[in-house]
Amino acid sequence: MTYINQYRIYLRRLGDNVRNFLKKAAEFMQGRYGHDKLNTFIWIVAAVLYVINLFVRSPFIVIVILLAGALAVFRSLSTNITKRLYENNRFLGIYGAVADFFKRQYLKLRDFKTHRYIRCPYCKAQLRLKKRTGIQRIHCPKCDSDFKKNIYF
Numbered sequence: 001m002t003y004i005n006q007y008r009i010y011l012r013r014l015g016d017n018v019r020n021f022l023k024k025a026a027e028f029m030q031g032r033y034g035h036d037k038l039n040t041f042i043w044i045v046a047a048v049l050y051v052i053n054l055f056v057r058s059p060f061i062v063i064v065i066l067l068a069g070a071l072a073v074f075r076s077l078s079t080n081i082t083k084r085l086y087e088n089n090r091f092l093g094i095y096g097a098v099a100d101f102f103k104r105q106y107l108k109l110r111d112f113k114t115h116r117y118i119r120c121p122y123c124k125a126q127l128r129l130k131k132r133t134g135i136q137r138i139h140c141p142k143c144d145s146d147f148k149k150n151i152y153f
Contacts, residue, residue: 032077033084038091042072116151 046068053061078084104126108117116129123143129136135150 031079033075033079033081035076036084036088037095038088039072039075041091041095042068042075046072118149118151120145121147 046065049061049065049068053065075084075087104117107128111117111128114131116131118127118129118138119125120127120138120140120143122145123140125140125142127138127140129138129151131151133151133153135148137146138149139146
């Protein structure tokens with residue numbers, strides 16, 4: 001046999017081993033929860049703490065990193081799928097509110113020269129107005145109410 005044929009046989013066997021491993025891993029994960037957005041967040045927090053620990057060198061941070069990693073692995077391998085879904089949905093509610101807040105702050109900064117953002121005094125909805133100074137009559141499309149607002153700058 002030539003060297004090339006031996007290499008092809010080796011690659012074929014290696015491919016079979018990888019395929020068998022992936023098949024066994026898929027069988028193991030059957031009925032388990034898997035990965036979700038909360039797990040991603042936990043791993044990101046652990047990575048950020050790891051980078052901080054490179055400069056601070058605290059054993060407390062190391063323990064928190066290990067606990068975060070263990071929690072993420074536990075959640076991925078859990079068979080209690082309904083509880084993990086409930087946890088993830090609660091996290092997504094908080095995550096969505098925080099992401100919306102920062103998105104609104106970004107839009108306020110981006111549109112500072114052309115628009116003003118105010119809140120409706122009745123329904124607390126965020127309204128975007130063209131930049132005009134003085135007293136303005138405003139109609140809220142969400143609660144259908146009218147009010148006046150003095151915009152100074």
